[in-house]
Amino acid sequence: MRHPRHVAICAAVALASGCWxxxxxxxxxxxxxxxxxxxxxxxxxxxxxxxxxxxxxxxWSRGRETGVRFLLLGTLLGGGIVCYAxxxxxxxxxxxxxxxYLTPLWATLxxxxxxxxxxxxxxxxxxxxxxxxxxxxxxxxxxFPWPRNAGDWLALAGGAMVATGAxxxxxxxxxxxxxxxxxxxxYGSAVAVGLSLLLTGExxxxxxxxxxxxxxPWLVVFSIVFLIPTNGLLIWSPAKLGAGLFGILILSEIxxxxxxxxxxxxxxxxxxxxxxxxxxxxxxxxEVLFSRAxxxxxGHSAT
Numbered sequence: 313m314r315h316p317r318h319v320a321i322c323a324a325v326a327l328a329s330g331c332w333x334x335x336x337x338x339x340x341x342x343x344x345x346x347x348x349x350x351x352x353x354x355x356x357x358x359x360x361x362x363x364x365x366x367x368x369x370x371x372w373s374r375g376r377e378t379g380v381r382f383l384l385l386g387t388l389l390g391g392g393i394v395c396y397a398x399x400x401x402x403x404x405x406x407x408x409x410x411x412x413y414l415t416p417l418w419a420t421l422x423x424x425x426x427x428x429x430x431x432x433x434x435x436x437x438x439x440x441x442x443x444x445x446x447x448x449x450x451x452x453x454x455x456f457p458w459p460r461n462a463g464d465w466l467a468l469a470g471g472a473m474v475a476t477g478a479x480x481x482x483x484x485x486x487x488x489x490x491x492x493x494x495x496x497x498x499y500g501s502a503v504a505v506g507l508s509l510l511l512t513g514e515x516x517x518x519x520x521x522x523x524x525x526x527x528x529p530w531l532v533v534f535s536i537v538f539l540i541p542t543n544g545l546l547i548w549s550p551a552k553l554g555a556g557l558f559g560i561l562i563l564s565e566i567x568x569x570x571x572x573x574x575x576x577x578x579x580x581x582x583x584x585x586x587x588x589x590x591x592x593x594x595x596x597x598x599e600v601l602f603s604r605a606x607x608x609x610x611g612h613s614a615t
Contacts, residue, residue: 315552315553318552318553318600319600321549321552321553322553322557322561322596322600324545324549325545325546325549325553325558325561325562326561326562326564326596327564328542328545328546329546329561329562329563329564329565329568330564330565330567330568331538331542331568332542332565332568333564333565333566333567333568333569333570333571333572334568334569334572335569336569336572336573336577337572337576338534338538339352341530342355342527342531345523345526345527345530346519346520346522346523346524346526346527347519347523347527348516348519349401349514349515349516350397350398350401350504350507350508350511350514350515350516351515351516351518351519353394353397353398353504354501354504354505354508355527355531356531356534356535356539357390357394357497357500357501357504358501358504359528359531359532359535360497360535360539360540360543361494361497361498361501363532363535363536363540364490364493364494364497364540367490367494368380368490368494371490377487377488377490377491378490378491378494379490379491379492379493379494379495379498380494380495380498381491381495382486382491382492382495382499383495383499384477384480385477385480385481385484385486385492385495385496385547386492386494386495386496386497386498386499386500387473387499387500387502387503388473388474388476388477388480389473389474389477389478389481389492389496389500389547390495390496390497390498390499390500390501390503391473391499391500391502391503392469392470392471392472392473392474392476392477393470393474393500394470394500394503394504394507395466395467395469395470395473395503395507396408396412396466396467396470396471396474398463398466398504398507398511398514399411399412399463399464399466399467399470400463401463401511401514401515402461402462402463402464402466402511402514403461403462403463403464403466403467404463406450406451406457407457407463407464407467408463408464408466408467409446409450409467409566410446410447410450410452410457410467411457411459411464411467411468411471412467412468412470412471413446413471413563413566414443414468414471414472415471415472415474415475415559415562416439416442416443416475416556416559416560416563417439417443417559418471418472418475418476418559419475419478419479419555419556419558419559420435420439420555420556420559422475422476422479422555423479423554423555423556426479426483431556434598434599434602435556435599437595437598438560438595438596438598438599439556439560439595440595441591441592441594441595441598442560442563442591442592442595442596444588444591445563445566445587445588445589445590445591445592445595446563446566446588446592447588448584448587448588448591449566449570449584449585449588449589449592450588451584474559475555475559477547477550478550478554478555478558478559479550479554479555481547481548481550481551481555482550482551482552482553482554482555484551485551486551489544489548492544492547492548493540493543493544493547493548496543496547497543546562556599557599557600560595560596560599561596561599561600563592563595563596564592564596566588566589566592567589567592567593570585570589571585571589
């Protein structure tokens with residue numbers, strides 16, 4: 313059955329994802345402060361992990377859930393976003409965005425495999441609208457962006473991992489938010505550090521100690537105000553909404569990103585961006601209002 317606050321959760325997910333479309337603004341501050349390349353990504357996992365660790369230890373001492381046991385969920389969701397972020401170091405921005413935002417397609421295919429049922433007409437409509445909107449916004453001439461380098465594969469893998477993690481969260485229905493959130497940053501940090509060892513050349517030189525010192529207070533505030541709350545909502549919601557709907561709603565990031573870039577960065581906003589954005593909005597609305605209730609989670613295993 314649907315969650316009693318289904319529409320409210322959908323709206324919150326769309327808004328939280330939209331806020332990530334504004335992420336390029338603080339990212340500019342990070343780069344200006346010396347955290348170039350992938351160092352900002354690593355810092356934005358390790359610092360929230362450090363902030364949440366004392367809470368996790370306190371919960372562990374009282375026998376409460378910490379999230380350490382959610383190895384698979386944390387690796388899929390946290391690691392998927394890391395792969396997406398790191399892909400920009402190795403490929404063109406448009407290709408990374410297109411390949412990652414095949415997430416709704418992966419999510420629907422995974423839901424079919426898990427629930428053993430074909431999606432209804434509303435999902436077929438919303439998926440077609442969503443992918444068409446993404447395609448139009450990025451100005452693709454008709455050629456599918458088949459992966460051709462390591463960055464492309466990272467972006468594609470990131471989208472598939474997030475979709476699989478969302479489906480897994482819906483299947484196991486983990487209780488509470490903290491365990492999921494801690495596992496997201498814990499295992500996402502492990503993936504970020506692992507990839508950094510493989511991408512030493514692309515990461516660029518280690519930022520100077522002065523840069524770390526100057527940016528650390530800002531990163532702590534940014535983690536508390538933005539990274540932890542938005543990621544907490546986004547990794548909790550798939551268990552309530554299902555992976556397919558979640559994958560469509562997070563496309564709001566593209567809409568917010570293109571509009572904000574036009575307003576504050578002087579980038580073009582023409583018929584492609586307007587048409588594609590409208591299609592994505594229609595996709596979300598059709599799925600939220602007309603889709604049937606997702607099947608209940610099939611199990612309650614730990615990972």
